[in-house]
Amino acid sequence: MATNSEEMRVVQIGIKMMIRAEAMNNWGIIMAGVIITIIPPLFVFYIMQESFMKGFALASEK
Numbered sequence: 001m002a003t004n005s006e007e008m009r010v011v012q013i014g015i016k017m018m019i020r021a022e023a024m025n026n027w028g029i030i031m032a033g034v035i036i037t038i039i040p041p042l043f044v045f046y047i048m049q050e051s052f053m054k055g056f057a058l059a060s061e062k
Contacts, residue, residue, distance in 0.1 A: 011037045
């Protein structure tokens with residue numbers, strides 16, 4: 001995703017920018033951002049886990 005403004009960037013790009021910044025290598029803040037970024041997809045997977053597994057089973061039968 002390409003943007004010109006820093007306000008419109010996705011969280012993952014912001015985390016990568018924090019890692020590259022030499023002055024700010026505060027790993028506690030970076031890891032907190034990573035955890036906050038990972039939680040929503042894991043929550044969706046947990047809720048939809050049965051559907052994912054059925055889809056994988058149907059795809060493997062073909």
